[in-house]
Amino acid sequence: MLDINNIGVSFGGVHALSNVTFAMPQTGISALIGPNGAGKTTLFNVITGFVTPKEGSVKFDGKEITGFKSEQVFMGGISRTFQNLNIIPELTLRENMYLGFIGKERPSAFATMTRLNRKYWKETSQRIEECMNFVNVTEYADMTPGSVPYGVLKNFELGRAVMSKPRLLLLDEPAAGLNLAEKENLADMVRKIQSMGVCILMVEHDMQFISSLADFVVCLNFGQVIAAGTYAEVRENKEVLRAYLGDEDA
Ligand SMILES: Nc1ncnc2c1ncn2[C@@H]1O[C@H](COP(=O)(O)OP(=O)(O)O)[C@@H](O)[C@H]1O
Numbered sequence: 001m002l003d004i005n006n007i008g009v010s011f012g013g014v015h016a017l018s019n020v021t022f023a024m025p026q027t028g029i030s031a032l033i034g035p036n037g038a039g040k041t042t043l044f045n046v047i048t049g050f051v052t053p054k055e056g057s058v059k060f061d062g063k064e065i066t067g068f069k070s071e072q073v074f075m076g077g078i079s080r081t082f083q084n085l086n087i088i089p090e091l092t093l094r095e096n097m098y099l100g101f102i103g104k105e106r107p108s109a110f111a112t113m114t115r116l117n118r119k120y121w122k123e124t125s126q127r128i129e130e131c132m133n134f135v136n137v138t139e140y141a142d143m144t145p146g147s148v149p150y151g152v153l154k155n156f157e158l159g160r161a162v163m164s165k166p167r168l169l170l171l172d173e174p175a176a177g178l179n180l181a182e183k184e185n186l187a188d189m190v191r192k193i194q195s196m197g198v199c200i201l202m203v204e205h206d207m208q209f210i211s212s213l214a215d216f217v218v219c220l221n222f223g224q225v226i227a228a229g230t231y232a233e234v235r236e237n238k239e240v241l242r243a244y245l246g247d248e249d250a
């Protein structure tokens with residue numbers, strides 16, 4: 001599904017990623033774990049065209065996407081959420097939801113003005129309602145994000161990311177800041193999305209959260225892959241324990 005090969009990224013003197021190589025399975029849920037500053041978000045930014053790597057390549061379904069612009073990556077079927085919520089404060093949630101779709105199909109402005117595009121807008125608004133319903137945010141649809149609880153906004157981002165019916169979905173710390181009940185609810189939604197045939201890669205450092213979800217786990221530390229395999233394999237890896245516990249004897 002996703003082949004990451006020898007990716008290197010530097011910001012000034014900081015090597016955010018060095019020689020990052022792994023292949024994500026064709027199906028299922030994979031997790032990218034690692035301590036703060038390990039380079040997880042940077043890798044998402046490389047995959048989705050927000051950061052250009054100084055070396056290495058990214059292939060999606062066997063096709064080179066390194067250096068693609070973020071719109072091209074999105075059109076190609078990769079959608080994502082952001083660690084820091086990325087919701088326009090002046091727009092309602094329903095309006096923000098539309099942004100998850102824009103560009104995926106391009107309605108002609110002329111056809112819309114002359115009302116020839118009724119089918120497009122009808123289907124789009126149905127999809128918006130469907131996605132809002134799926135992540136349980138319908139009752140907040142007409143509110144702006146400032147007056148909506150954080151947990152609802154996290155769900156909203158997930159709903160917006162599936163608007164475009166991606167083949168690969170990247171989630172950046174979807175469980176961060178959620179309480180236990182919200183996390184369980186999120187896990188159910190993630191499973192449902194996966195069961196629709198969407199491949200998922202999520203950044204998470206809550207090991208508990210990924211334990212029941214992820215089939216394949218990659219651990220980054222200081223910009224390098226220190227372990228990759230099943231959850232059980234990675235959890236027992238000595239370097240992973242050390243990175244997490246900061247304990248030389250672990
Ligand atoms: N745009 C940027 N400019 C400079 N340094 C950055 C930038 N983005 C990330 N970094 C640095 O790269 C490293 C990895 O960051 P990040 O990918 O956000 O880690 P993680 O998501 O694993 O917490 C950190 O040292 C961070 O400070």
Ligand SMILES: [Mg+2]
Nearest residue numbers: 040041042083
């Ligand atoms: Mg991050």
